[in-house]
Amino acid sequence: MRKSVIVLASLALAGAGLPLIAQTASAQEPEAGAKAAAVVPYCPDAYLCVWKDANYEGTRYDFKYSNRNWGQTRNRAIENEDSSWWNAGLSGSYSSVIVYKDAGYNGYSFCLDRGHGKASDRGMNDNGNGNEWVNSC
């Protein structure tokens, strides 16, 4: 008898939990679009993070300083393979970062303020070669 009471109590708890989960999910649905645009990937403080794939996926490479040519860094594997970027730079001076298509800070580029990124970029995709920290975009 006691056993069946415990089972019933467990079922009641499980039943009570389900509507809560469903409610939470439906409450987030209207924000799905905004949520997708506000994704903040993990990127260590003080770094420009660069991923091999779009949407901050695949192997991540971190750049702390300015680099005229990614091909001459230990992160050379991401040269011309980059597909998404996030600026987790420190506040204050040199908090924004420009990503360049060509070595020597040349060619097509875009600038990311601190706390901003690009989940994809048609012009830069698999083309990046350098990054330069600047005071502002």
Ligand SMILES: [Ca+2]
């Ligand atoms: Ca890529």
